[in-house]
Amino acid sequence: MPSSAQRDEAQSSYAASETAQPTATSETDAFQQAILAKLTYDVGTNPAHATDHDWFTATALAVRDRAMDRWMVSKGLNQSVHKHVCYFSLEFLIGRLLSDTLNNLRLTDCARDALAGLGVDLDRIRTMEPDAALGNGGLGRLAACFMESMASLEVPAYGYGIRYEHGLFRQGLSDGWQQELPEDWLVRGNPWEFERSDLVYQVPFGGFVEELAASDGPARSVWKPAETVQAVAFDTPVVGWRGRHVNTLRLWSARAAEPLRLDAFNSGDHVGALADRTRAEAISRVLYPGDETEAGRELRLRQEFFFTSASLQDLLARHTRLHGDLQALPEHAAIQLNDTHPALAVAELMRLLVDERHLSWDEAWAITTRTLNYTNHTLMPEALERWPVSLMERLLPRHLQIIYHINWLHLEPLIRRSADVELIKSVSVIDEDQGRYVRMGHLAFIGAHKVNGVSALHTGLMRQTVFRDLNALYPGRIVNKTNGITFRRWLHQANPQLTQILTQELGEAVLDDPGALIRLERLADDGAFQERFRNQRHAAKVNLARIVAERTGVQIDPNALFDVHIKRIHEYKRQLLNILEAVALYDAMRSEPERNWVPRVKIFAGKAAASYHRAKLIIKLANDVARVINSDPAIAGRLKVVFLPNYNVSLAEAIIPAADLSEQISTAGMEASGTGNMKLALNGALTIGTLDGANIEIRECVGDDNIFIFGMTAEEVGAYHKAGLHRDRAGWSPRFERAINLITAGTFSPDDPRRFDSLAHALSSDDTFMVAADFDSYWATQRRVDELWQDPFAWSRASVLNTSRVGWFSADRTIREYAEEIWKISV
Structure with a gap:
């Protein structure tokens, strides 16, 4: 193999002979030569034969090299500092990394000029990079934002997760029905990652x-x-x-101990x-495998333990x-x-501390509860994980023993001082109401130093609902950390x-x-x-209109109000409410064609879990409604409905700057x-939403006049359910009916x-998610949106104020x- 000096000489010679470039005299020239060297020695081609993907790979490798020296220095600092963070997450929705890394290294203009000198367009080749299929929605995108912010603030950190070969799935549409297709993001390799084949844990x-x-002591397990x-x-x-x-983002890939019998x-x-x-490698194949079967549930539990165990083993080895x-x-x-x-x-x-490192139980428990912290992301009981004791016993028998012991030490003082059986059942890690299950939220709560919610409302409700009794036993453990981007x-x-x-x-x-950003307020009333x-918003809308036409065939008007609902499809996120509106x-427009209706484009995007049949039916409804509305000449294009398939980070980057109205309902x-x-408000979209999650804090920041709030509060929803009104169809308004x-x-x-009868029946028999109850308020608030849109000065003022006042939501x-x-x- 050539020596380093010979390789450098060959790179310079090739650059001179093939591209007639002079010896590097500037950063752009140096970067151009680096790209050419990568194209030759790593990709294995030359400029005459290189594809766009070849140019992307060569550019990514050249950019990665620019980060290497800083990475090595940071690793050294991370090892010498007092403390570092280990962020454990099943998802890291990092999206494309080329633009992100170029931007953070302040190399975007340099790369653009270097590639232009080679006849290559940076904006074109960056689209060759697939979105990393390492997450699904907000949970994974939050983890990615936090990793970037920790690096920006120089907080030493490792992100730990799974290197999924196929991610969740690539969403296609067939006659409006969601189709789950394998995501092949790794099929052409990943230029950003380094395989550490010497870093393997069992x-x-x-x-x-x-x-x-x-x-000389107690028995050992x-x-x-x-x-x-x-x-x-x-x-x-x-x-x-x-x-x-x-x-460092460290992701684990599963391998069999013996690749072949x-x-x-x-x-x-x-x-x-x-x-x-095959059985071993299935662990890192797919994010969230279907859990409708026993095999699917077992695979999910194997995934969770796999990355958790490997990450803890890695941390302990490094610490030791x-x-x-x-x-x-x-x-x-x-x-x-x-x-x-x-x-x-x-x-x-x-287990690692007691069984492998032979610490006493009390020593190990003190270390565990001072090291671990837990972020809760949901209040819905069905979304708080529970694992059947029988599955845990079969798959992780030692851990079930440890969990039983943790639970006994947790309950025993309470049992001694209280005869309240319901209280004891409420705080037990083992749920025995219908079968026997391990409550993972309870386990995380008991083993954590701090437990945090992710918005003020959410944290308050945690204390009042799902962790009410645990909060009473461990006062002060729950704290709030409102999310950021x-x-x-x-x-x-x-x-x-x-x-x-x-x-x-x-x-x-x-x-x-x-x-x-707050200093932008002074320009909110400036007409120029x-x-x-x-104008910049209109350019973004023109770009989005092009994407919509390319992906769906639907032509939309950039001058219309772009009403955007981009989220994972779930009943509580209420895409159904938006579709019904x-x-x-549409019905009102047909009934009153002479009325001065505001032209509006409703844009939906999001994936439904493969086993979530009602969510998939909502996607079908959105597409069926779109087909009829978009082809009806009676409304003259004043209303369009679009469902963009395969929502991911890159698509979000195109939608968010173009959104006029942000659906947070x-x-x-x-x-x-x-x-x-937060992302939509930052880019100037006005929010229409309920007083839920961070909407409350957004309203506090942007002001009541610059956000559209509707519907019941959390307390009113609770009272509505308690009174049984969610089962009363008599309360439906004529418009909703x-x-x-x-x-x-x-x-x-x-x-x-009869395709959608089950959706209508669910609303009439048990309006759990307040779709019918909130409909009239939502309709009226949308008409307020129309009124403001018809005053361009007032709308633009509110849009500018949204951008200027949301700096607090930085990650x-x-x-x-x-x-x-x-x-x-210390930061």
Whole structure:
């Protein structure tokens, strides 16, 4: 192989001969030569034959090299500092990394010029990068924002998760029905990651526990697993703002201990010889495998334990190497559990400390409860994970023993002082009401130093509802940390036109300090500035209209009001309420064609879980309604409905700068926080929403006049349910009844008039999510939206004020609060 010097000489020679470029005399020239070298020596082609994907790969590798020195320096600092964060999350929805990394390294213009000199368009090749299929929705995007903010604030951190080969799924539409297709984001490799083939941990499953007597102390429990899966590390650099610090996203890939049973293969059982490998590697194949079957539920539990165990083993190995004393673990590491998926960390850390490192139970429990912290993301009981005791006993027998012991030590003092059986049942980690289940939220709560909600309302409701009794037992453990978003991705990168306007008016400081946005207020009434602000928004809407036409064939008018509802499809997020309002609006337009209706485009995007049949039916309804409305000449295009398939980070980056109205209409008390609401408001969209999640704090920031609030409060929803009114169809308004009748009459599904009867029946028998109850308020508030839209000056003023007043929702602020109040790390 050529030496380093020979390789450098060859690169320079190739650049000179093939591209007639002079020796690098500037950063652009140097970067251009770096891209050419990567194209030759890593991609294996030359400019004459390179495809757009080849250019993308070469550029990504050249950019990655620019981050390497800083990554190495940051790793050294991370090891020498007092404390670092380990962020455990089943999802990291990082999206495309080329633009993100170029932006944070301040190399975008350099790369653009270097590629232009080679006849290559940066904006074209960056679309060759697939979105990393490592998450689904808000949970994963939050984790990605937090990782970027920790790097930007120079908080030493590791993100730990799973390297999914196929992610959730790629969403297609067939006659309006969601189709789940394999996501092949890794088929052409991933230039950002480094496989650490020497960094492998053994993750055990199944088997039995043997009790071994000891002459000098209590008996020891020894787990004899039936199966062991290897966890192989893949590292991706996470570059902070201006490249000052680079953290590590470490994802685990599952491998079989033995890739092939050679005896079975040689005997002719060529498929069976690979069975163990297939079973092991299934763990890192797909995010959220279907859980309607016993096998699916088992695979989910295997996934959660797999990445949790590997991550804890990695942390303990690193800590032992650097610091030795395990008693000092809480002084050197803070673990944040993002939702209940990694809640097994409580039992696994205890197992590793007691069984593997031979600490006493009390020593191990003190370390565990000072190191772990838990973020709760839901108040819905069905979304708080529970695992059947029978499954846990079969798959993780030692952990079930540990959980029983944790639960007994937790309950015993309460049992001694209270005879309240219902209270004891309420706080027990084991739920025995209908079968026997392990409550993962309870386990995480008991094993954590701090438990946080993600908005003021959510945290308050946590104390009052799902963790009411636990909160009484452990007062002060629950704290609030309202979510935030990274402005680098969701403003600087997603909306460069708006960012340019902001820097021109507010100076470069706005790039470093989101709080500087407040100075934009002074321009909210400036007509000339409003025009510039509207022009950049119109350009974004033209771009989105092009994407809509390319992906759906629907032509939409950029001058219309773009009404955007982009979320995971779920009944509590109430896409159904929005669709029903579209049906009612369509009916009104047909009834009063002479009225001056505001042209409106309703844009939906989001995936339904593969096993969530009602959510998938809502997607079908949206597409059926769209087909009829969009083709009806009677309304002359004044209303359009669009469902954009395969919603992901890159699509969000196109939709959010173009949105005029942000739909945040979840049933009050059910959305923990939301972050889409923050992204849309930051880019100038006005929110229509309930007093739910972070909508409350957004209203406090932007002002009552610059947001559209409707519907019941969380307290009113509770009272409505308690009174049984959600089951009373007599309360339906005529307008709502008419919309339902149009749907059940087959107006939008003439091929199958009964297609949506189950949706209508659910609303009439049990309006759990207050769709009927909130409809009239929603309709009236949408008409207020129409009124404001017809006054361009007033709308633009409110839009500018939304952008100027939401600096508080930066993820940097959230991470500072975590660091100072939970992790005890100086920022």
